Every structure is written in C-alpha cells, then in structure tokens.
Amino acid sequence: MSDWRFTARQLAKNPLSLTGVVIIAIFIIIAIFAPLIAPTPAGQLNSYMIPRDGYWAEPQPPSAAHILGTTQGQYDIFYGVVWGARSAFRVALVVMSITLLIGIVLGSLAGYFGGVLDEILMRITDIFLAFPWLILAMALVVVLGPGLKSVMIALIVVWWPSYARLIRGDILQVREEDYVEAARGLGASSGRVIIRHVLPNAIYPALIMASLDIGAVVLSAAALSFLGLGAPEGYADWGQMTQFAQNWIVGPLDNPLKYWYAVIIPGLFILFFVLGWNLLGDAFRDIFDPRLARR
Amino acid sequence: MEDLVRIRDLTVRFHTYEGVVYAIDDLDLDIRQGETLGIVGETGSGKTMTALAILRLIPYPGRIESGSIVFFDKGLRSELELLKLSEDKMRSIRGCKISMVFQEPGSALNPVYTIGDQISEVYLLHQRQELGRQAKRRIDSLLGNGGTLAASIKRPFWRWQSRLYNKIAEGSNPLEPRILSHIPLFRRLLWRLKDEAGLLTVSMLKDVEIPDPDRVAGRYPHELSGGMKQRAVIAMALACSPELLIADEPTTSLDVTIQAQMLELFRRIKADRGASVLFITHNLGVAAEVCDRVAVMYAGRLCEVAGVEEIFLHPMHPYTKALLEAVPMPGKELQTIPGALADAFNPPPGCRFHPRCPSAMPTCQHERPKLKEVAKDHMVACYLY
Ligand SMILES: Nc1ncnc2c1ncn2[C@@H]1O[C@H](COP(=O)(O)OP(=O)(O)OP(=O)(O)O)[C@@H](O)[C@H]1O
Ligand code: SF4
Ligand SMILES: [Mg+2]
Numbered sequence: 001m002s003d004w005r006f007t008a009r010q011l012a013k014n015p016l017s018l019t020g021v022v023i024i025a026i027f028i029i030i031a032i033f034a035p036l037i038a039p040t041p042a043g044q045l046n047s048y049m050i051p052r053d054g055y056w057a058e059p060q061p062p063s064a065a066h067i068l069g070t071t072q073g074q075y076d077i078f079y080g081v082v083w084g085a086r087s088a089f090r091v092a093l094v095v096m097s098i099t100l101l102i103g104i105v106l107g108s109l110a111g112y113f114g115g116v117l118d119e120i121l122m123r124i125t126d127i128f129l130a131f132p133w134l135i136l137a138m139a140l141v142v143v144l145g146p147g148l149k150s151v152m153i154a155l156i157v158v159w160w161p162s163y164a165r166l167i168r169g170d171i172l173q174v175r176e177e178d179y180v181e182a183a184r185g186l187g188a189s190s191g192r193v194i195i196r197h198v199l200p201n202a203i204y205p206a207l208i209m210a211s212l213d214i215g216a217v218v219l220s221a222a223a224l225s226f227l228g229l230g231a232p233e234g235y236a237d238w239g240q241m242t243q244f245a246q247n248w249i250v251g252p253l254d255n256p257l258k259y260w261y262a263v264i265i266p267g268l269f270i271l272f273f274v275l276g277w278n279l280l281g282d283a284f285r286d287i288f289d290p291r292l293a294r295r
Numbered sequence: 296m297e298d299l300v301r302i303r304d305l306t307v308r309f310h311t312y313e314g315v316v317y318a319i320d321d322l323d324l325d326i327r328q329g330e331t332l333g334i335v336g337e338t339g340s341g342k343t344m345t346a347l348a349i350l351r352l353i354p355y356p357g358r359i360e361s362g363s364i365v366f367f368d369k370g371l372r373s374e375l376e377l378l379k380l381s382e383d384k385m386r387s388i389r390g391c392k393i394s395m396v397f398q399e400p401g402s403a404l405n406p407v408y409t410i411g412d413q414i415s416e417v418y419l420l421h422q423r424q425e426l427g428r429q430a431k432r433r434i435d436s437l438l439g440n441g442g443t444l445a446a447s448i449k450r451p452f453w454r455w456q457s458r459l460y461n462k463i464a465e466g467s468n469p470l471e472p473r474i475l476s477h478i479p480l481f482r483r484l485l486w487r488l489k490d491e492a493g494l495l496t497v498s499m500l501k502d503v504e505i506p507d508p509d510r511v512a513g514r515y516p517h518e519l520s521g522g523m524k525q526r527a528v529i530a531m532a533l534a535c536s537p538e539l540l541i542a543d544e545p546t547t548s549l550d551v552t553i554q555a556q557m558l559e560l561f562r563r564i565k566a567d568r569g570a571s572v573l574f575i576t577h578n579l580g581v582a583a584e585v586c587d588r589v590a591v592m593y594a595g596r597l598c599e600v601a602g603v604e605e606i607f608l609h610p611m612h613p614y615t616k617a618l619l620e621a622v623p624m625p626g627k628e629l630q631t632i633p634g635a636l637a638d639a640f641n642p643p644p645g646c647r648f649h650p651r652c653p654s655a656m657p658t659c660q661h662e663r664p665k666l667k668e669v670a671k672d673h674m675v676a677c678y679l680y
Binding site for chain 2 (some may be wrong): 135176177181186189200
C-alpha cells in the first residue's frame with residue numbers, strides 16, 4: 001500500500017510524468033471503449049476492418065457522416081484511429097513483453113552462468129545486431145508474408161538482442177554484489193538467487209528502456225505499414241492510415257493543405273502515443289529506483 | 296573438547312590466465328564445539344577462502360583441489376564430509392547449520408527488500424515445516440472457537456487451510472502447497488507461513504538488540520545505520536541457530552564504539568547459544584577480545600595455532616612475533632614486518648615466510664616445516680621448534 005502511495009507521490013511531483021500517465025490512460029480508455037466510441041456498423045463481421053463509404057480515391061473532408069473525414073478509398077478516419085488504438089496496444093505490448101521475456105531469460109543465463117553459454121549467446125546477438133534492423137525486419141516480413149502478425153514477429157526478432165545484452169550486462173554487475181554471495185551462503189538455489197536477488201536489482205534499466213522503447217516499436221510497426229508491409233488493406237492501423245495519406249500530403253496548388261486531416265490525424269495519434277510512453281518511461285525511472293526514500 | 300569441524304589437507308587453487316594462485320595450501324585446522332576460533336593474517340593470506348571453502352562457495356575460477364572437511368552435525372549426531380555432499384544437501388546446511396556474516400554490512404543486504412523480508416527468507420528456506428506446524432496450530436485454534444455466523448461460513452476454508460499447512464508441516468515436499476507456491480495469486484493462500492516467519496524475524500531482531508524491531512523489520516537497508524545493518528546481517532545469519540557462525544571481518548568497516556558493541560554481541564551470542572564462531576580478522580586486538588583460540592595464517596598456510604593467552608604471551612612463530620610487534624602501542628616505536636607479502640603466483644619454496652624471516656636457516660629455503668604440537672595445545676610450523 002505504501003508503495004502505491006509512494007508511486008502516486010512520485011508521479012505527482014513531476015508534471016511531465018503525470019502528462020504521460022494521462023496520455024496513456026486516455027489511449028487505454030479509447031482502446032477499451034472502442035465499440036462504444038465508434039460502433040461497428042450492423043452486419044460487419046470483423047470490427048477491425050474500417051467501414052468504407054464508396055471506392056473513390058480522393059479523401060473527403062470532415063462531415064456529419066464522417067466526423068474526421070475519410071481517407072483515400074473512403075475509409076472512415078474516426079473509426080480507423082479509434083480501433084487503431086487497439087492495434088497499437090496489441091503490437092506494442094505483445095512485441096515488448098515477448099522481447100523482454102526472451103531478453104530476461106537469455107540475458108540471465110548468459111550473465112549469471114557465464115562461460116561457454118555466455119560466449120555462444122553473445123555471438124548470436126552480435127550476428128543479429130550486425131544487420132541494419134529495418135532491412136532485416138522488412139526481409140522477414142516479406143518472407144513471412146505481409147500482415148500484422150509478421151510485423152510483430154519481425155520486430156521481436158530484431159529487438160531481442162539488445163535487451164539480452166543490456167540485461168546480461170546488468171546481471172554481470174549485480175552477480176558480484178555481496179548480497180548475492182550472502183544469499184547463496186544462506187542456502188538459496190541458483191534459480192532462487194537469480195529470480196529473487198539478481199533480477200530485481202538488474203532489471204530496472206531494462207524495464208525503463210522497455211517503456212521508452214514501446215513508442216519506438218509502434219513507430220517501427222507504423223513504418224513497416226507505411227511501406228505497405230503491415231496490416232491488410234482496410235485494417236484499423238495508424239501506420240496504414242498514414243500510408244493512405246502518402247499521395248495526399250500536399251494538396252492542389254491553390255490549396256496545399258486541402259487534405260490535412262488525412263495526414264495530420266493518424267499522425268497525431270502516433271505522435272501522442274509515442275510521446276506518452278516516453279514520458280511514462282521517465283516516470284518509471286523515478287519510481288523504480290529502490291534507493292529513493294519511500295517514506 | 297570435541298571438534299565441530301575438522302579440516303585436513305585443504306588445498307584451494309585459482310586457475311587464472313596469469314597462472315595458478317595457491318590460495319590455500321595443505322591446511323589442517325580444527326574448530327571445536329562452542330569455541331570462538333580466530334583466524335588472523337595479512338591481506339591475501341587466505342582467511343576468506345578458508346571460510347568459503349567450509350561453505351563450498353569458492354568463487355570461479357577457484358577450486359577445492361583436495362582435502363577433507365568433516366562437520367559434526369549435532370542434530371543428526373553424525374559426521375558429514377562436506378566436500379562429498381550433493382549440492383542440494385549442501386544448500387540445506389548453508390544458512391542453517393553453518394552461516395556466514397560478510398565483511399561489508401551495507402552490501403550484504405539486498406537493497407530492494409526490507410530487512411524483515413530478508414530475514415524471513417531464511418526461515419522460509421530452512422524451517423518450512425516448523426512454520427507450517429505453527430500456522431496449523433493457529434488455524435486449529437480459530438476452528439475451535441466461535442459459533443458466530445461469520446465463523447461458520449469461513450470454517451470449510453479454515454479446514455482446508457489446516458490440511459494444507461499440515462501437509463507442509465509433515466514435510467517431504469507435498470504436491471499441493473508446492474504447486475500453490477508457484478502460482479502468483481494462489482501463493483497468497485500460504486500467507487500464514489510468511490506471517491509466522493515474520494514473527495520469528497521480529498524476535499530475532501530483538502535478540503540482536505535492535506531497538507523497535509517491529510518498525511525496523513519494515514525498513515529498507517539504506518534507511519539503517521551501519522551498526523544496525525550489521526546487527527540485521529548477524530540476525531539473518533543466526534536465524535536458524537547455526538552450529539557454526541563464520542564472521543568475516545564483521546567489524547572492520549564500523550567505527551570503534553560500534554565495533555565494541557558488536558564484539559559484546561558476539562560474546563553474548565556464543566554464551567547464549569553454545570555455537571562455535573569462526574572469527575576472521577586482521578586486527579589482533581579484536582582477536583584478543585573475542586577469541587578462545589587463534590590461528591595465524593600466512594600465504595595460504597597456518598603458522599601457529601594456540602589459545603589466545605598463550606599466543607599473546609608466548610608467541611613462537613617468527614611471523615606471529617612480527618605481527619605482535621606491528622600492533623601500535625603507546626610509548627612504543629612501531630615495527631613493521633620487513634619485505635613484501637609472498638607472491639601468490641610464485642610463492643617461495645620451503646617455508647613461505649623465509650624471505651622475511653630474521654631467523655631463517657638453510658633448510659627453511661627448500662623444505663616445508665610441518666605443523667607440530669610443541670607445547671600443550673600450541674601448534675607451530677617452524678624449524679626453530
Ligand atoms: N577471484 C580470484 N582470482 C584469483 N585469485 C584470487 C581470487 N580471489 C582470491 N584470490 C586469491 O586467493 C588468496 C586468498 O584470498 P583471501 O580473500 O582468502 O584473502 P584474505 O586473507 O581474506 O584477505 P583480506 O584480509 O584482504 O580479506 C589471495 O592471494 C588472492 O590473490
Ligand atoms: S621455518 Fe624457518 S623461515 Fe620459516 S618461520 Fe621458521 S625459522 Fe623462519
Ligand atoms: Mg577476506
């Protein structure tokens with residue numbers, strides 16, 4: 001309980017962290033209540049497909065029927081950004097949690113036991129890190145076949161090595177601490193020592209990096225979608241909506257900002273989502289530091 | 296007096312890239328029941344490694360090359376060869392029958408857990424059965440009393456809990472609690488174990504004279520002073536009433552008044568519990584205060600072992616004499632030991648002390664002096680005797 005109060009105090013102290021919390025909270029609400037905010041039209045089976053109003057190429061400005069307008073191909077922007085929040089959370093959380101899990105398991109094994117195992121695992125991460133990540137991710141998506149699932153797999157593959165290395169490094173450091181030796185002296189097994197004594201002291205940098213990186217994951221997923229490698233056409237996904245806007249960034253000569261809504265609105269959603277996680281990452285840094293007074 | 300630990304021919308080496316370090320070389324040492332044995336020696340003489348060898352915790356790349364360490368288990372009334380035990384069995388001895396207080400009180404505590412959590416962990420590791428028994432007793436008393444509506448609703452739950460804790464009390468790692476303790480939410484059903492451990496923790500903290508133990512149990516290590524932390528570490532080591540307590544320079548990093556309090560605490564613990572203490576220090580004054588016998592180590596070997604008065608009044612080994620000369624005293628010019636510490640990679644042959652010894656003779660250079668009993672309870676390894 002006092003930990004919760006401490007967390008709340010720490011958040012309140014820093015207005016930027018609080019902003020991050022608020023932004024992410026709003027996105028969570030949007031994602032949870034998507035069916036209420038933007039109801040799926042009757043008769044449509046898959047809620048994640050954006051309803052379209054005709055097949056016309058030119059985006060249409062906001063109107064009563066489409067309060068944020070439509071994109072190229074007459075997909076409803078409002079519906080797309082609301083349901084896109086769900087896609088964003090799914091990609092971000094799935095990619096980040098699997099990446100962290102792989103990083104923690106492999107990083108702990110390499111760091112705690114060292115020796116040959118460490119050598120092998122670290123050389124494998126070297127191989128992955130030697131590729132330019134975007135090229136590797138694109139190649140993987142092409143091989144696996146475009147789609148949101150492929151994007152997630154590709155991002156996990158390019159992301160885990162840096163976490164494995166980060167966690168390994170921190171574990172190497174914590175492993176040498178006296179309290180780890182003391183825990184072994186008290187009769188704790190290797191597994192227990194790693195899980196109870198080493199990881200809790202070694203994992204905070206990785207958790208903080210993860211919350212900062214969630215934004216980057218969403219951006220990368222959007223980048224892959226923007227390149228046409230992401231979700232199938234019409235799927236509620238912010239990256240894809242920016243791709244729809246590709247040809248409409250600049251309007252006709254007499255009105256260059258004519259199609260602003262098609263570009264700006266999905267872009268703003270991505271921007272705020274990434275910003276929110278970054279601010280939250282800073283907040284985590286303050287909260288997770290066990291050496292800060294918790295009184 | 297009977298021996299609690301008998302170390303014979305213990306050899307520990309570190310195989311490093313630069314060569315082999317002879318950290319401990321053919322060491323014979325006994326720790327008797329109920330005594331405080333001091334190990335003194337300069338830095339690098341192998342004091343810590345001797346202690347870690349007993350716990351079988353020599354860090355990589357070190358290895359126990361040969362020897363035997365026999366531990367007489369009072370509870371089981373049997374002798375255990377520690378170097379031959381399985382790792383599982385050894386784990387059940389560490390922290391329970393033999394425990395260790397480390398040099399730095401600050402860093403021996405995990406910064407992310409409260410003092411109470413860390414001490415409780417020792418009980419949860421080694422005394423699950425007793426905790427289970429206590430918990431069952433408490434639930435059974437709940438079952439016994441009260442005919443209120445609330446009590447009769449909760450009764451089936453209590454009955455199940457009673458059965459659960461009984462299984463833990465009977466030991467042999469039963470399935471149901473074992474599964475429960477691995478599932479995050481269900482783990483809470485075993486909260487009584489933690490509660491019982493918490494009660495024991497508070498009384499343990501009281502025992503090492505920590506004021507206001509209830510509150511201190513909820514504190515994080517960084518919120519305590521050095522002396523308090525050291526007391527907490529001692530409490531942790533004493534939690535399971537070990538038969539041997541190893542204290543590796545437990546007072547070095549504390550200031551003098553706190554040091555005196557700690558020494559007092561050690562003396563009382565020994566008197567109260569009848570445990571043996573292996574007290575490692577490089578401070579002869581401290582050794583004189585707390586020890587019954589003192590062993591002097593030099594470059595991985597023993598030079599002299601004798602009762603504390605004997606060694607201070609009639610030191611025999613030239614190294615012991617030199618050490619005593621080097622203790623600062625008012626009105627006396629400070630003597631230093633000439634020469635440098637033995638090189639750990641290329642230790643001198645014969646007597647390791649011969650390059651620095653004022654009475655060295657030709658044999659000392661190539662033949663190793665054996666540890667001999669030259670007076671009653673007074674062992675020396677030197678050709679002078
Ligand atoms: N990790 C290691 N690698 C190589 N040699 C080591 C290692 N740890 C210890 N040693 C060697 O083992 C020998 C004994 O070390 P030990 O720590 O037991 O000394 P000590 O008597 O406890 O000294 P101090 O008073 O400084 O604590 C030393 O000569 C040291 O060089
Ligand atoms: S054996 Fe020889 S060198 Fe060693 S302490 Fe005795 S006299 Fe000195
Ligand atoms: Mg030492």
